[in-house]
């Protein structure tokens with residue numbers, strides 16, 4: 494551990510972030526039925542990435558409730574032909590059912606985006622029926638109907654609501670859908686504050702809808718991205734975070750522990766920050782290894798955009814790096830890198846599990862050249878060591894404290 498490492502941060506307003514799992518509506522014991530039955534039609538719908546023994550559906554009761562409500566209320570009658578924006582759809586469930594209205598569909602997750610594309614192809618529906626926008630792209634024109642699949646992050650929801658303000662008017666309907674346990678009084682207060690008059694539906698199959706109209710009629714800029722300063726040894730980095738970025742208010746304690754126990758600089762040729770978030774791990778590795786090629790990769794558009802800004806702020810034009818919005822190491826060639834740094838995620842939206850860690854560890858093994866190093870940090874209870882042992886054959890505990898361990902596996 495470097496004795497000189499000093500980490501601090503300032504300007505840390507705290508937001509309430511829930512980490513509750515939200516299991517989708519199928520039982521893990523039954524074979525999964527992929528037929529999504531809606532009043533707008535029946536569709537085959539699968540998650541992305543697809544797992545052999547998938548136990549979760551690609552939609553939930555909130556998607557079903559929302560589509561039933563729209564049909565019953567005639568909100569999507571072809572006579573009205575409303576202009577629709579769908580935000581944070583999971584795997585295209587809503588976009589597919591509402592494709593006749595040619596909706597704009599905005600997503601931050603490239604997994605949700607790839608899932609949507611695959612599902613459209615699976616159902617022989619032409620993608621020209623929708624306009625796909627990622628979360629870093631601007632919205633366009635006015636919407637009669639804005640549909641939001643409630644995101645896990647309160648900050649991301651806040652950002653979405655501010656960003657739709659210039660694109661709605663008091664006649665626009667804003668409808669959000671979620672499992673009831675993920676709708677809190679703070680969620681409703683956010684709608685009231687940013688959009689205006691807000692009500693909720695009764696619960697149905699444990700799902701609930703939120704209805705809001707733009708009675709505030711006042712447009713305010715989103716407070717995101719936000720910044721904090723981070724001191725590492727003699728350097729102060731200004732860290733910029735878009736709304737849907739992991740630990741956007743302050744340095745995560747797991748990340749901090751890995752930063753305090755980074756690999757000693759040596760002539761690494763190619764370093765990957767896997768699941769980079771705001772790119773802190775790759776940024777410090779880049780600074781400690783001035784000759785190395787550095788690749789930042791994450792499945793979130795906002796994460797990769799944040800990492801890019803942070804690298805540009807730190808190095809100006811003196812250093813180039815590669816930035817990939819991809820599933821795990823999909824954009825990195827096999828046996829092409831010699832160091833991978835990772836603080837693995839333990840959930841995909843509301844679904845908690847170790848499936849992404851498994852995928853990341855397996856793909857890290859494939860991307861490393863022989864002798865290459867995989868450094869991870871993890872909470873003890875996640876027991877990452879057993880996965881490392883299985884995939885790499887062995888592992889070393891580089892450092893350990895009450896909560897976390899930094900572990901290293903080498904590819905033989």
Ligand SMILES: C[S@@+](CC[C@H](N)C(=O)[O-])C[C@H]1O[C@@H](n2cnc3c(N)ncnc32)[C@H](O)[C@@H]1O
Pocket residue numbers: 604739740745748767768769770771772773774790791792793796819820821822835836837838839849
């Ligand atoms: C625990 S956070 C760590 C972020 C950052 N490395 C840090 O330490 O602050 C895990 C990151 O993995 C990303 N992630 C989740 N699933 C992913 C996937 N399938 N492919 C790539 N990145 C993923 C998340 O978006 C998130 O930024």
